[in-house]
Each structure stands twice: as structure tokens, then as C-alpha cells.
Amino acid sequence: MTIKDKASNSDWTIIFICWIVASVSTLGSLFFSEIMEFPPCTLCWYQRIFMFPLVTILLVGLFPFDKNIIKYALPLAIAGWSIAFYHSLLYSGFIPESIQPCSQGVSCSETYLDLFGFLTIPMLSLISFSIIIGLLLILRRRLSK
């Protein structure tokens, strides 16, 4: 195997990990809503809108490996991250509930899950989007060299 091959293999692996993260997040959010029957609030839906397509887009970018995938996946991930960040602030109380946009129906600040005292559902979403963005940025630097 040549050096170039090895390098392109790691590039492939980076996107593959992004795909795994997106898939785990998608299945996880479906588990919360369909199995544990937590009703997803409006903000959760917006995050899902940006997370679910990543599963398909990243998979398409893997076969054959297409470096343009960064161009398509990064905007989705950044948009999702922004909503997750806002949601986390709302959840942790930095933004008071009175100014949240979704007071009707399901509350966006009601806590359903709290693992180890800090891992809430919006936090999980924020972590997933952060990993995906981080990996995509690393890949972009590697490829621009």
C-alpha cells in the first residue's frame, strides 16, 4: 500500500466516524421519542432536521470517497450545532424560559433525561454536532495540505 493510499484511507475513516456519530444520534433520538415516548419539542425537531440527512449524505460521500462531502455536510452540522447550543443554554437556565419560542405544546426546557448530572438530551445533541464539525474541519485541513 502506498503512502497516498494510506492517507486516503484515513480520510475515508474520518467521514466514516462522522457517519457513525450521525447514525448513533439519529437512532438515539428515535429511541427517546418512539420507545421511551418523550415527545420531541420544537427545538429538538429543528436539530433532527439537520442530523437525520447527515446519515444519508455522509454515506453517499463514502462510496466512492468524495472530498466534496465536507462542503455539503458542514453547513448542516453547523446549523444543527447552533440550535443545539441555543437549546443547551435554554436547558441549563442561561436563557430564561419566558423568551423561548415554543411555549405551546411541549416545553423545550423540561428535563427528561439527566445522566451523571450534566448529560441532557440537548447536551448529547451538542456533543454529536461538535464531533462531526470537528472531524470535518480536521479533514478539510488535511486535504488542503
Add this chain to the structure above:
Amino acid sequence: MKKQHIVLFSSAILILLFVLGIYLYKSYQTKKLGFMARENASVFVRGYSQTLGADDAKVYLIKFSDPACETCSTFHPFVKQLMASNPGKIKLVIRYAPFHDGADYFVKILEASKKQGKYWETLDVMYKTQRYWASHHNPKPQLIWRFLPRAGLDMEKIRKDMNNPEIVGIINQDLADAKTLNVRKTPGFFVNGKPLSSFGYKQLKELVDSEISKYY
């Protein structure tokens, strides 16, 4: 390993974990609720709860329902049929989970009808005429008054009794119990404390049958 295989393999693992998660979560829930049924039976049946069926029945069918919920209404004849085909073995317990906007109003009427001994007649009339007054797009709660006389109720008394603050207490207690028992949709069924894990007529019948065969 080829890349295609890596992805296929990972997909299979993820889906397997998902299914395993479903299985573990459901069995954990069943265990937890089974424990509650033994240790804290009042979460399922409160003293004020309306019941139907023999007092010595060993199979308790608990139904968290909402007079304005369409599925509750379509399930109602089926539940009655279940009881008729197992005479004396099933005790039906009605709990309230008025999740629809403004459904409290109908629960109040229903509870008030209890004082006239016409609870089941009123519930029947409500479910039969529900589509006229509880449409999602155009709810007309006042329209229910046109149908209520069919249950043979003293309307003056209903209007007076439905404002009894005790009823609000009943609704709040039922909603609190629904939350404890993780009822987020109506109708929510429990048979001797076991939740209906997948929703449907057939599943409910199977759950009831399995409990009947356990006790009779």
C-alpha cells in the same frame, strides 16, 4: 475488510443495539410497573375511580382515557366486548388522562353524572357523539349539551355538580398517576399493572387472555 463490509457491519451492529435497547427498556419498564402494582397499587386504582365488573374479578383492566380522544372512543366497544366474553373475570377501571385541550370540561360532566348513577350511559353517549363536539379542527364543546339528555340525565343537576372542586382534585391526581406510570398517549392500558407494550386490539386481547389464564 472491504469498506463496504465495514459500513454494512456497523449498520448491522447499530440496528442490533437499537433492537436490544428496545427489548431491555421494555422489560425494565414491565418489571418496574410490576413492582409498583404490588407495592403501590393505588397508583393504578384510586378509591374514587369508576369501575365496572364483579368485585371478585382477578383481572384488573385499567384504562387511562380522555372523553375527547377518538381512539378511546373506538376502543370502547372493544373493551365492552372483552368484558362480555369473560363474564365476572375482568374489572374495568377508568382513569382520566384528559390530554386534549379543554377535555377537563367533559371529565367534569362525566364525574357529575356519577351522582345520578348514569356514568356508563353518559360515557356511551359521549363516545357515540364525540365526532360532533370534539373535532380537532373545530371543537364545539357546548354542542355536547344537545346530546347529554339521551343518557337520561338531570341537566340542571349536572351543571351544578360539575363545578364541584373535588372533581378538579380527581383530575389532578389521575394526571399525576398517569405521569408516574409513563402514560403519554390515550388510551393507556394496564392489565394487573402490566402495560400494553405495543398498542392494538389484538395485543390488548392477548394481554388480558394471558392474565385470565394465570388466575382462572
